[in-house]
Amino acid sequence: xxxxxxxxxxxxxxxxxxxxxxxxxxxxxxxxxxxxxxxxxxxxxxxxxxxxxxxxxxxxxxxxxxxxxxxxxxxxxxxxxxxxxxxxxxxxxxxxxxxxxxxxxxxxxxxxxxxxxxxxxxxxxxxxxxxxxxxxxxxxxxxxxxxxxxxxxxxxxxxxxxxxxxxxxxxxxxxxxxxxxxxxxxxxxxxxxxxxxxxxxxxxxxxxxxxxxxxxxxxxxxxxxxxxxxxxxxxxxxxxxxxxxxxxxxxxxxxxxxxxxxxxxxxxxxxxxxxxxxxxxxxxxxxxxxxxxxxxxxxxxxxxxxxxxxxxxxxxxxxxxxxxxxxxxxxxxxxxxxxxxxxxxxxxxxxxxxxxxxxxxxxxxxxxxxxxxxxxxxxxxxxxxxxxxxxxxxxxxxxxxxxxxxxxxxxxxxxxxxxxxxxxxxxxxxxxxxxxxxxxxxxxxxxxxxxxxxxxxxxxxxxxxxxxxxxxxxxx
Ligand code: HEM
Numbered sequence: 358x359x360x361x362x363x364x365x366x367x368x369x370x371x372x373x374x375x376x377x378x379x380x381x382x383x384x385x386x387x388x389x390x391x392x393x394x395x396x397x398x399x400x401x402x403x404x405x406x407x408x409x410x411x412x413x414x415x416x417x418x419x420x421x422x423x424x425x426x427x428x429x430x431x432x433x434x435x436x437x438x439x440x441x442x443x444x445x446x447x448x449x450x451x452x453x454x455x456x457x458x459x460x461x462x463x464x465x466x467x468x469x470x471x472x473x474x475x476x477x478x479x480x481x482x483x484x485x486x487x488x489x490x491x492x493x494x495x496x497x498x499x500x501x502x503x504x505x506x507x508x509x510x511x512x513x514x515x516x517x518x519x520x521x522x523x524x525x526x527x528x529x530x531x532x533x534x535x536x537x538x539x540x541x542x543x544x545x546x547x548x549x550x551x552x553x554x555x556x557x558x559x560x561x562x563x564x565x566x567x568x569x570x571x572x573x574x575x576x577x578x579x580x581x582x583x584x585x586x587x588x589x590x591x592x593x594x595x596x597x598x599x600x601x602x603x604x605x606x607x608x609x610x611x612x613x614x615x616x617x618x619x620x621x622x623x624x625x626x627x628x629x630x631x632x633x634x635x636x637x638x639x640x641x642x643x644x645x646x647x648x649x650x651x652x653x654x655x656x657x658x659x660x661x662x663x664x665x666x667x668x669x670x671x672x673x674x675x676x677x678x679x680x681x682x683x684x685x686x687x688x689x690x691x692x693x694x695x696x697x698x699x700x701x702x703x704x705x706x707x708x709x710x711x712x713x714x715x716x717x718x719x720x721x722x723x724x725x726x727x728x729x730x731x732x733x734x735x736x737x738x739x740x741x742x743x744x745x746x747x748x749x750x751x752x753x754x755x756x757x758x759x760x761x762x763x764x765x766x767x768x769x770x771x772x773x774x775x776x777x778x779x780x781x782x783x784x785x786x787x788x789x790x791x792x793x794x795x796x797x798x799x800x801x802x803x804x805x806x807x808x809x810x811x812x813x814x815x816x817x818x819x820x821x822x823x824x825x826x827x828x829x830x831x832x833x
Contacts, residue, residue: 382435383428388775390428391420411758411788418789437783442817444770445785448762449825456762456783457827472685485677492628493830499734500623501541506732508536527703534699542690543611544622605684612680626687633678694831697756704754705746708803715805719746745805751821753803758788760823787820
């Protein structure tokens with residue numbers, strides 16, 4: 358009995374000591390840091406979802422005012438917040454080789470969602486990014502404009518049908534973006550009813566991803582404090598972030614149909630199917646013309662792009678473009694593409710509805726560029742005021758408020774004696790920087806004219822799409 362009590366007490370003491378050390382992590386490392394007290398309020402806000410994440414992030418950012426970087430602890434996990442634009446630029450671009458991954462070296466292989474380019478690490482990520490980059494080139498996007506225009510016309514029709522009654526803009530934009538991405542990624546026409554069932558299934562899955570069930574939410578909280586434990590627990594409980602079987606079946610049917618009939622469509626799914634065949638046979642599928650290696654793909658092999666790290670291998674020993682990873686990437690594009698784009702569009706409509714002078718100017722530009730014709734890729738480039746309005750919307754209402762990188766090798770922060778250790782996580786709070794008076798005068802004002810002369814905005818300050826080799830695909 359005495360031994361058991363002793364062991365129990367010793368274990369509790371060790372755990373308490375570990376947690377205490379975690380809270381004082383940055384203090385002990387000699388870094389500037391925010392309060393070392395356990396922040397229960399942050400966890401409560403996260404669980405109850407009663408305070409936007411951006412406000413919590415800004416509070417941490419403001420606490421470190423006057424420092425180029427500083428540490429904070431979320432639950433029990435230490436993060437190093439970068440506040441200085443030059444350091445940010447070094448980490449994301451110049452010294453990318455030290456910071457190429459987002460996540461810890463945790464095997465998430467049991468979860469289909471983690472087989473995608475956002476979550477992949479190291480050589481896997483480089484190879485897949487290298488292969489997928491040309492899919493987002495302006496040439497490819499140009500070929501998809503007709504599909505986007507169709508979805509746009511459908512959304513306009515919906516507004517006209519409902520005219521006279523209030524429109525739920527968030528819902529309208531979500532449905533519109535979902536159709537655009539569904540059409541360009543999967544080749545499914547969600548609006549016509551052809552993809553009716555698929556639309557329902559995919560929407561349910563995206564919903565469970567962004568509004569997870571309580572048990573999954575708890576594992577997220579656990580992940581903030583004990584990422585490895587969370588991963589093992591999720592594996593043990595066989596918890597998936599959704600129920601991908603039905604979605605996978607829809608996708609697998611679509612792949613099989615294309616392989617069987619030789620039907621080709623100008624979408625991302627097709628390009629990934631071609632990559633799958635390339636890996637399987639080292640040449641194109643019978644009846645399918647060999648894929649041309651584009652200039653972008655060739656350019657994407659230089660050492661400079663990877664911050665001095667090795668460029669990706671042209672071939673990979675394992676098969677990467679399996680049905681599972683095609684599904685994971687397609688789902689990623691569908692979820693991340695739909696959510697971030699519809700969020701920006703909804704906020705843009707909100708801003709121009711309360712800033713009617715901006716709305717009038719925008720309408721005049723659209724009328725003069727389109728002159729009653731349909732939208733083409735060429736006219737998009739002439740909509741320069743529209744560009745500024747979108748840029749300003751993304752400054753004020755950025756959908757992804759943080760950029761995260763995991764340190765791969767010990768890294769000395771230039772101009773200081775501080776070392777970021779391998780395995781530590783650095784964070785850039787883009788939403789907080791976009792609202793920082795130091796960089797944007799009168800930051801809460803919606804003013805597209807800020808983007809008339811982008812030279813006035815320093816590097817590493819305005820980052821709606823991130824920066825460096827890991828920046829967003831959607832920004833091309
Ligand atoms: C307004 C719309 C969008 C915004 C604001 C946005 C923002 C971002 C941000 C901030 C990142 C992280 C970048 C970094 O860590 O440096 C990211 C990554 C990514 N985004 Fe987007 N995004 C948008 C639309 C899209 C669309 C439409 C797609 C694809 C269909 C997409 C696909 C991706 C992918 C695949 C990544 C991961 C890239 C990698 O790790 O290599 N995004 N996005």
